[in-house]
Amino acid sequence: MKKRTLPLGRVYRLLEPGPVVLLSTAHRGRADVMTVSWHTMMDFEPPLVGCVVSDRNFSFELLGRSRQCVINIPEAALARQVVGCGNVSGRRVDKFARFGLTAVPAAQVAAPLIAECVANLECRVVDSRWAKRYCFFVLEVVKAWIDPAVTAPRTLHHRGRGEFMVAGRTIRLPSRMK
Amino acid sequence: MKKRTLPLGRVYRLLEPGPVVLLSTAHRGRADVMTVSWHTMMDFEPPLVGCVVSDRNFSFELLGRSRQCVINIPEAALARQVVGCGNVSGRRVDKFARFGLTAVPAAQVAAPLIAECVANLECRVVDSRWAKRYCFFVLEVVKAWIDPAVTAPRTLHHRGRGEFMVAGRTIRLPSRMK
Numbered sequence: 427m428k429k430r431t432l433p434l435g436r437v438y439r440l441l442e443p444g445p446v447v448l449l450s451t452a453h454r455g456r457a458d459v460m461t462v463s464w465h466t467m468m469d470f471e472p473p474l475v476g477c478v479v480s481d482r483n484f485s486f487e488l489l490g491r492s493r494q495c496v497i498n499i500p501e502a503a504l505a506r507q508v509v510g511c512g513n514v515s516g517r518r519v520d521k522f523a524r525f526g527l528t529a530v531p532a533a534q535v536a537a538p539l540i541a542e543c544v545a546n547l548e549c550r551v552v553d554s555r556w557a558k559r560y561c562f563f564v565l566e567v568v569k570a571w572i573d574p575a576v577t578a579p580r581t582l583h584h585r586g587r588g589e590f591m592v593a594g595r596t597i598r599l600p601s602r603m604k
Numbered sequence: 605m606k607k608r609t610l611p612l613g614r615v616y617r618l619l620e621p622g623p624v625v626l627l628s629t630a631h632r633g634r635a636d637v638m639t640v641s642w643h644t645m646m647d648f649e650p651p652l653v654g655c656v657v658s659d660r661n662f663s664f665e666l667l668g669r670s671r672q673c674v675i676n677i678p679e680a681a682l683a684r685q686v687v688g689c690g691n692v693s694g695r696r697v698d699k700f701a702r703f704g705l706t707a708v709p710a711a712q713v714a715a716p717l718i719a720e721c722v723a724n725l726e727c728r729v730v731d732s733r734w735a736k737r738y739c740f741f742v743l744e745v746v747k748a749w750i751d752p753a754v755t756a757p758r759t760l761h762h763r764g765r766g767e768f769m770v771a772g773r774t775i776r777l778p779s780r781m782k
Contacts, residue, residue: 436764442641443761443769444622461781463620466644468656468738476654476740478646505777512781556734560646560742562654578769583621583761586614588779591621591756594772599683601766603639603690 432545432570437473438604440499440545440572441465443593445581446508448498449479450529451488452537458516459527459540460485461508463584465497470604473567475549481561484516489563493551494535497565498543501580502592507542508582534569544579546571610723610748615651616782618677618723618750619643621771623759624686626676627657628707629666630715636694637705637718638663639686641762643675648782651745653727659739662694667741671729672713675743676721679758680770685720686760712747722757724749 432440441447449460464478475497479486489495500508507525514521522529522538529538532548539546548571553564583591610618619625627638642656653675657664667673678686685703692699700707700716707716710726717724726749731742761769 439764439767442622443763444620444641463622464645466654466656467642468740474738476644476738478644502775505775509777509779509781512779560652560654562646564738578763580772581769583771584781585621585756585774586617586782588777588781589617590775590777591759592772592775593761594770596763597680597683597768597770599687599766599768601687601690603687603762603766604764 429571430574432572434473434567434570435471437547437567437570438467438470441467441475443581444583445499446584448500448508448511448540448543449485450496450498450537450540451485451492453488453492456488457522457529457538458485458488459511459521461512468564475565475567477563477565478561479563486561489551490554490557492536494537495549495565496532496535496537496539497547497549498540499545499579499581500543502582504542505582505590509588539571544573544576607749608752610750612651612745612748613649615725615745615748616645616648619645619653621759622761623677624762626678626686626689626718626721627663628674628676628715628718629663629670631666631670634666635700635707635716636663636666637689637699639690646742653743653745655741655743656739657741664739667729668732668735670714672715673727673743674710674713674715674717675725675727676718677723677757677759678721680760682720683760683768717749722751722754
């Protein structure tokens with residue numbers, strides 16, 4: 427995996443457009459991958475990310491217990507695997523094996539990076555007070571990796587019922603927004 | 605504005621892809637519009653939306669006091685206005701007048717709909733316990749409107765520093781995800 431470190435202050439530029447992500451978790455020898463679209467940036471630096479992980483998912487257990495995860499950002503070429511990870515439960519299936527995803531050790535967390543994704547954000551849970559009420563976790567990105575060849579990733583954006591928008595062209599406007 | 609009501613159970617299909625939205629608020633004769641990318645779905649039905657509104661923005665005051673807002677979804681044709689609303693403060697400028705946005709009365713909240721947007725989601729604040737710590741509000745969508753001519757909106761997705769991805773093509777895959 428020829429990735430470089432991405433400065434933490436630039437993480438928002440990957441997550442703000444709203445891509446479908448693969449959330450990888452691990453705890454006591456079990457790992458899981460979950461397809462997630464319900465996430466938002468909450469602060470720039472250190473980057474905080476709010477994320478809904480349903481308590482019906484195996485990942486909810488692994489995330490709650492390990493308090494660590496990796497947010498992996500897939501491009502459209504991985505669409506089949508992204509949907510596959512959403513269609514089965516990690517309680518029954520090793521999704522890495524089933525979908526040919528390569529688990530690579532992370533630098534700061536126990537959850538694995540997914541090599542096939544263009545970017546990987548190593549995260550720690552910093553606030554789980556809303557885990558019961560909303561299945562909502564606040565994550566801090568502690569280390570970020572990106573494929574240096576990719577400037578405008580062809581991310582997937584879930585429209586529901588198996589329909590995805592694929593990232594289109596880029597436009598630039600004179601903005602004072604960060 | 606020739607819009608039809610959108611069933612509340614379908615609201616997630618508009619917000620999940622992560623579009624830039626225009627948040628409109630009103631309180632005691634003052635109205636504001638704010639450009640927002642930091643939002644996420646939190647539940648399907650009734651639709652709950654989590655949203656960060658910085659306390660440096662005039663909209664934070666109006667939202668906190670009125671406890672109502674409208675999430676308006678613009679298409680790429682409105683890019684100039686979207687960036688414009690992010691570049692100035694509503695404390696000094698009437699953004700509706702400045703950017704030629706048409707305020708239309710909503711059905712259930714005091715904040716106005718923006719006619720030029722393809723969809724409008726009338727919202728009430730249902731949880732503001734994280735407003736101080738994270739500037740985070742939980743909104744419930746109580747009424748939704750959509751332009752019936754639009755099936756795959758050409759939404760804007762913020763990549764930071766004035767760079768936006770415009771929604772590209774649609775792909776379909778056999779998914780069990782809602």
